[in-house]
Amino acid sequence: MKHRKWPMVAGILGLLVSTFLFLFAQAYWELLLARFLQGFSDSCVWTLGMCLIADSFPLNELGSKMGIVLFFHSCGLVLGAPIGGTLFHNIGYKAPFILCICLAGLDFILRLFLVERRNQPPEWYNDSNETSAVEPSTIVNPAPDSTKEKVKERITILKLLRQNRLIASLVIAFSNGCVFNVFEPTLPVRLSSEWGYNSSQIGAVLLAQAIPTFVASPLAGYITDRYGAKVVAFSTVLICAVSTMLIGIPNQNTTGGIAPLIVLLVIQGFSAFACITPVLPEIAIVVQSLNGDDGDDGQGMSYALFNIAFGLGALVGPLFG
Template sequence: MADSCSEKSVFVGEPGERKDVPCTPPDESTTVTTNEGKIKKKPFMWKFRSSKGFIVSVVAMSVFTDNFLYGLAVPVFPFAIEVRAGVAHEDVQKWVSILLGAFGAGLLVSAPIFGWIADRTTGRRMPFVAGLVLLAAATILLCLGNSIALLLVGRVLQGVSAAVVWTVGLAFLVDSVPKEEIGESMGIVAVALSLGILVGPVLGGVVYAKGGYYSVFAMAFVLIGFDIILRLLVIEGQTARNLHMTEANSSAVSATPEPAQEHGHVAAVDVLTPPQPSTRYARFVKRLPPVITLLQHPRLVCALWGTFMQAMLSASFETTIPLFVRNTFGWNSTGAGLIFLPIILPIFGAPLVGKMSDRYGARPCITTGFILAIPFLILLRIVDHKSTNEVVIFCVLLTFVGISLALIVAPVMGEVANAVSDLEEKRPGRFGKGGAIAQAYALSNVAFAVGALGGPLIAGFINTKEGWKTLTLVLAMICAATVIPTYIYTGGRLQKKDIKFWKQQRVTGEDQA
């Protein structure tokens, strides 16, 4: 009977010869052999701490914390910078905008850096924890800061921390979740994102009004403390796989073809594999940074464009809707805040959308989302005066826009990971031992940040120069232009055989009818 080894243990060469990559001795209720060959005691409750559900919960919590703390300060800044930093009343709006932009700048610059670091380190847990340390430092600066300079540094550090969450955190999740469940897991993360965006500003405003400035940050530190405990408890996927005891059998051995090449034993599969070209161009391509290779992959570029689009649409509405409802309906800030509920609430169906994406692919979900958005964006132009019917129509239209965004968010997040997996299958070893998942999510962060920064500028300019009706038409046209590349490249380039298969299925269905 074969020794009990990890799933990567492989038998090669002469009978009885085995390559240990890695293999744990068959002992073993309380100890385990690490990758370095050391015998260590198994961590307490390691199965639960490395379970898919716990890992998804920890990543979702980190996303919630990040967005909650981002939104927590939004209603506080206008008052705090005037009272604490001594900013003149007429300059408050300018500095509030700069502080909000500083977050995006920190995110934009640091995301590629942390993506590269995460793919080069042996594990993702410590960078993940380090991100929360940065968030704690940022929160301390925002809490104690009594000058614009300190507040700016704190806000930039918040953006850097967000970069860690959205690169290392999502890569951490992808490493630990089966490929066929990535969409559903990303849906849960999307719900956490929406909760943070929804709850943060509300609690920030209420607590500031009732308890004052320091009460707001006391709440923030409690949340950070809880989050850091979770991040320290979690056990990442690779460590968990080394802890799991499985018996090697012939079927498992035959399912792992790659070690035959490593030992120089020519297997049948090696004969069928064409030799790699050793041209100067091939060597040049191999030396390119992983990010360049990623950006050459149309499937990933399409996913990045989808990320940019959903960020741009959301940010455009955040910039223009409050002004629109004030001018059209005469609403105050409370109404301007509540009107976003029809857009945000549909995102709570993201786990279901993610599950559909896992089962049927991301293409139908994302394509349907952009197609659905087109007519309802155009129809927003019909709301042009104050009445109960107009308010109802406006809310219904925004609800359908929210549904369209919900169809996009989770599948796009999962598509980033699937695109990298597809590229690694086509070019094995191109990204080295650490892969390129974190760097791909760093690019996704950059796309999101560009959309979040560019959306308000574009929407604000069009709304000011041409009006609300032109703005909604332009947004609809951009969505329409996005449909074609999304349909072609999402899930892998659409092939003629796919269209032929679809036609055959339709003909078969008509014949049966």
């Protein structure tokens, strides 16, 4: 579609309907429908949100811009749970959902006023001091040169999947989905059974994994813009793999108690978010390489593939865990 705004508006509407269902659901099937709409909304907003960022900034700035986006995503992840828990404990079940409806409603209004750069005249975004060096003769429309006209080949999913750089990005996205979600069904159980921690203490330990993402995403984006995606992705994936493996070692008898586990969670959380940041601009680079005219055909499909890969990892990780 030419406009990315309207599918995003549909996604936010899905989130609003989903949250209202959570608020008033009385039957199990209503909760299932709410979760489905929640997933639909997530896919719309993530996929098209990444496209909007890629539309609005040059490739050599995408790393840092995507890093900022992931930074605010981290803020939501870290703040959402304690705010929701506090509202639930002090006011009641409906309070967190009412807050979410207010936030989604504000988001919906902002989407309606969204101005898409790709659909506006380029001069809107040029420096007013710039002058166009156009020769008078070029104002007259010249006769078209039929020999130079070419029919542009549409970019398909199969064509995208033949790009090695995109495949590498999807593998990292899948791995990241596994790594970040494998701990949800396993680590709380272990902290409870082995260390005897309650829910508040478990939440405090899990923050050790989430808080480093505030630094990881912007830093990884900045380094990506300066030195390229490969340097950041390779080094952070390696660190993430090693730290994830070592998380299984600390126990009650380990010197330092819980401290070694917390240190490993900090390293793992930092590297996991840092390794996914360079993937986002890398996808835009792949799309541009397939569009010889600086177009963006295939960009939405590419970020959709990213979300599918991450979502599969988020499904496989907890099951294997």
